[in-house]
Amino acid sequence: MRLSASDLACRRGGRDVFAGVSFAVASGEALTVSGRNGAGKSSLLRMVVGLLRIARGQLALEGGDPELTVGEQAHYLGHQDALKPSLSVVENLRFWAGFLGAPTADIGTPLAAVGLDALADLPAAYLSAGQRRRLSVARLLAVKRPIWLLDEPTSTLDAAAQQRLGELMRAHLAGGGLILAATHSVLGLEGAQELRLDHFPVPSMAKGEELETP
Secondary structure: OEEEEEEEEEEEOOEEEEEEEEEEEEOOOEEEEEOOOOOOHHHHHHHHHOOOOOOEEEEEEEOOOOOOOOHHHEEEEOOOOOOOOOOEHHHHHHHHHHHOOOOOOOOHHHHHHOOOHHHOOOEHHHOOHHHHHHHHHHHHHHOOOOEEEEEOOOOOOOHHHHHHHHHHHHHHHHOOOEEEEEOOOOOOOOOOEEEEHHHOOOOOOOOOOOOOOO
């Protein structure tokens, strides 16, 4: 599997964020996306998963399921942990497994992998920020998808949880998965490619000219 982008441009809220972004990442590889705040790291991941319209350029996936979109073959871990506070830890994970098309997925093993098995019956409202993040990571393990799109994945995690996440990411890569991660932190992924969005400013345009939109 190979995910590639050519000459991507992003426009949000009437503002041109970046242009001319190209990359390629294959099975077993990771790409970290860095840059200053506002450079478009989160926007790039949202474009890949299909939550944000591509202003210009092309995104292609080779070797995946041709009947599915990139988003349907990817997990997207955004800034917000999408959890229902009134549901328990295990109920939240079961909801996501069903929503992602795997209602009979194993729930216990992913919870144990992120160290939340002892809190399975606790309402999510009582979880700390770090525990909520770990529950979101468990979603990546409960339903197998080859592409992980991670936006600041270590946010709110303590040192032990960051180490555990690193192990899970390396295991995903070893199993043939691929990772795109927007981060300000060092993720400990040896050999990962790096894309700095600071290097892709929007080119100067004549007055009244805008980026092309499909």
